[in-house]
Each structure stands twice: as structure tokens, then as C-alpha cells.
Amino acid sequence: MKAIRIHFAEDGDELRMEEVPQPEPKAGEVLIKTQAIGVNRADLGRRRTASEGQQEPPRIPGLDVAGVVESVGADVTNWRPGDQVIALVRSAYAEYSVADPVLTYRPPEGMSTTDAASLPCVFFTAWYAFQMAELKPGETALIHAAGSGVGMAGIQIAKALGARVLTSAGSDERVERGRQLGAEAGVNYSTQNVTETLLGLTDGRGVDMVLDTVGGAIFDATLAALAQGGRVVTVGGHTGQRAQYEDQDLARKGQWVRAMGVFNEAPVDVDQRGWTQMKSWFETGELRTLVQEVIPWTEAKRVQDLLANRGVFGKVVMEVG
Numbered sequence: 370m371k372a373i374r375i376h377f378a379e380d381g382d383e384l385r386m387e388e389v390p391q392p393e394p395k396a397g398e399v400l401i402k403t404q405a406i407g408v409n410r411a412d413l414g415r416r417r418t419a420s421e422g423q424q425e426p427p428r429i430p431g432l433d434v435a436g437v438v439e440s441v442g443a444d445v446t447n448w449r450p451g452d453q454v455i456a457l458v459r460s461a462y463a464e465y466s467v468a469d470p471v472l473t474y475r476p477p478e479g480m481s482t483t484d485a486a487s488l489p490c491v492f493f494t495a496w497y498a499f500q501m502a503e504l505k506p507g508e509t510a511l512i513h514a515a516g517s518g519v520g521m522a523g524i525q526i527a528k529a530l531g532a533r534v535l536t537s538a539g540s541d542e543r544v545e546r547g548r549q550l551g552a553e554a555g556v557n558y559s560t561q562n563v564t565e566t567l568l569g570l571t572d573g574r575g576v577d578m579v580l581d582t583v584g585g586a587i588f589d590a591t592l593a594a595l596a597q598g599g600r601v602v603t604v605g606g607h608t609g610q611r612a613q614y615e616d617q618d619l620a621r622k623g624q625w626v627r628a629m630g631v632f633n634e635a636p637v638d639v640d641q642r643g644w645t646q647m648k649s650w651f652e653t654g655e656l657r658t659l660v661q662e663v664i665p666w667t668e669a670k671r672v673q674d675l676l677a678n679r680g681v682f683g684k685v686v687m688e689v690g
């Protein structure tokens with residue numbers, strides 16, 4: 370089959386379309402024929418462990434796939450060849466990928482395959498962050514980076530859960546687009562003082578819960594605007610190191626900070642309660658996805674450059690075939 374692999378090199382990584390062996394579904398696995406691939410910031414990352422001095426071998430990136438079930442391994446009873454499916458996988462940039470049935474989902478009725486491919490990683494990440502924080506109706510949730518995939522999803526889910534939603538972004542225009550998705554107000558972290566603005570928007574109380582995808586200085590500014598009993602779920606942090614914070618400072622205010630990984634949380638949701646809820650919200654229009662552009666997968670490099678250069682609001686999807 371054809372797949373796109375990242376080849377790692379000191380002077381720049383390269384994406385190459387190559388022939389690789391087609392995976393076989395083992396017992397308890399579903400083989401998916403790819404129709405569309407959702408693109409995530411995580412696809413751009415390297416996993417090389419510099420400390421071990423090892424060159425990372427070429428790798429097929431990609432976490433989101435939409436397509437058709439091609440075949441199933443032994444013990445898989447809930448999927449049949451021909452079923453339309455979306456899934457969280459480990460190597461999505463390929464004509465076929467294998468998935469754990471717990472991480473495979475029936476797409477919302479009436480949704481295009483390309484829209485469906487944009488859903489799994491970002492909507493599940495936001496959903497599990499709110500579960501972890503036990504976000505309650507009426508609480509104020511701050512969803513950073515309105516234009517990120519996770520931000521676009523998080524604003525809508527938090528609103529659907531009954532929270533008062535605030536957001537942030539790197540420009541006034543992107544903050545405004547966050548408001549159009551359901552945030553009540555937002556902060557432009559390129560030009561405004563994040564802590565002061567958030568305290569101003571909450572009458573000095575601070576925010577109850579934060580979904581942080583940005584990290585760095587924005588994380589620190591947010592922590593200073595956290596309410597008594599506030600919770601921060603951090604899932605990203607591509608903008609740099611977070612400052613050290615004192616556990617005792619958090620404890621005094623009944624606050625906590627936790628890191629969350631969607632590949633840890635989603636398999637625990639064996640009855641797929643999260644998807645049952647979100648799928649119905651997609652079907653009633655309470656949630657929608659925002660795919661800025663659908664691009665052939667032969668142009669994967671252009672897609673990744675768009676994302677790396679902050680040129681996307683919401684998602685980009687690659688079409689296969």
C-alpha cells in the first residue's frame with residue numbers, strides 16, 4: 370500500500386510517499402481502508418530521544434482516519450466489512466490502518482467523510498478534558514487557542530455542557546471567530562495582558578476550568594487568573610516551558626493542574642459514553658466541525674506547512690485516492 374512516512378534528518382524532516390507492507394488485522398483489531406485523514410499538530414512532532422543519541426526511524430504519522438472497514442480480526446463482533454467508520458489510530462497517513470475497536474466510532478448521520486475525519490482527536494481530547502475537570506453547568510471554562518483543532522472543539526463542547534465559555538487566540542480576528550463558535554468573550558494573547566483580561570471578564574473571581582493547548586507564558590498567565598477550586602487540564606504546550614509552580618500555592622486555593630492524553634482516556638471509555646453524547650450533538654447541530662480546507666494527501670507537505678505556520682482556523686483534512 371501507499372503511505373506517507375516522515376524521514377528524520379538533522380537538516381530538516383521530509384515527508385515521502387512510499388510503498389510499505391499493508392497491515393493485517395490481528396485478533397481484536399479492525400482494518401480500515403482510508404478515505405480521509407484529519408491533520409493534527411501532533412503529526413508534525415518528532416519522537417526521537419536525543420538523550421539516547423538515536424536516529425528515529427521513518428514513521429507513518431497521523432491520528433485521525435475516516436473510511437470503510439476492510440476486514441476485522443478474530444473477536445471483533447461490532448464491525449463488519451463495508452461499515453463506514455472513524456477512528457483514533459497511530460499511523461493514519463496510509464491507504465490502510467489498523468484500529469482498536471474501542472477507538473473506532475460510527476460517524477454522525479449525514480456527515481461527509483472529510484468532515485468526519487476531522488473529529489476524533491480534537492473532539493475526544495476536549496471531551497475527556499472536561500470529564501477530568503468535572504466541568505459543571507454555570508462554571509466558567511477558558512478554552513485556549515480558539516483556532517486550534519482542540520480549541521474549536523472545546524469551545525463548542527463546553528458550551529453544550531452548559532458552561533460559560535471564554536477563549537483566547539493570537540489575533541482579534543481569531544478571538545472573534547471563537548466568539549462565533551460559542552465563546553462569550555476572549556483575550557488576544559498577542560496584544561493583551563492575559564491575567565488582567567481574564568480577571569476583568571470574571572469580576573476578579575477568575576476562571577473555574579482551563580483547557581490549555583498552548584503552554585509557555587500563556588499557561589503561567591492563566592494560572593494567575595484561576596479561581597478558588599479551579600482546575601487546569603493541559604494537553605499541549607508547543608510554545609515552550611511552563612514556569613515552575615508551587616503545589617502549596619495550588620493547595621491553598623483548592624486548585625489542581627493535570628496533564629491529559631487522549632490515548633490514555635479514550636480506551637477507558639469502553640461503552641463510548643462520550644461518543645454517544647457527541648454523536649447526537651452533531652446530529653442535532655449543537656456541535657459542528659470546522660474544516661477550513663480539504664487537500665489531496667499528495668500535498669501533505671503543504672498541509673503540514675499550513676498548520677505549522679498558524680494558517681488554519683479549525684481543521685484541515687487530507688483526501689486519499
Ligand SMILES: NC(=O)c1ccc[n+]([C@@H]2O[C@H](COP(=O)([O-])OP(=O)(O)OC[C@H]3O[C@@H](n4cnc5c(N)ncnc54)[C@H](OP(=O)(O)O)[C@@H]3O)[C@@H](O)[C@H]2O)c1
Nearest residue numbers: 409410494517518519538539582604605606629630631679
Ligand atoms: N494530550 C493529548 O492527548 C493531545 C490531543 C490533541 C492535541 N494535543 C496537543 O494540543 C495542542 C493543540 O493541538 P491542535 O492539533 O489542536 O493544534 P493546532 O490546530 O495546530 O492549533 C495550534 C494553535 O496554537 C496557537 N498558537 C499559539 N502560540 C503558537 C505558537 N508559538 N506556534 C504555533 N501555534 C501557536 C495557534 O493559534 P493562534 O495563531 O491563534 O495563536 C494555533 O492555531 C498541540 O500541542 C497538540 O500536540 C494533545
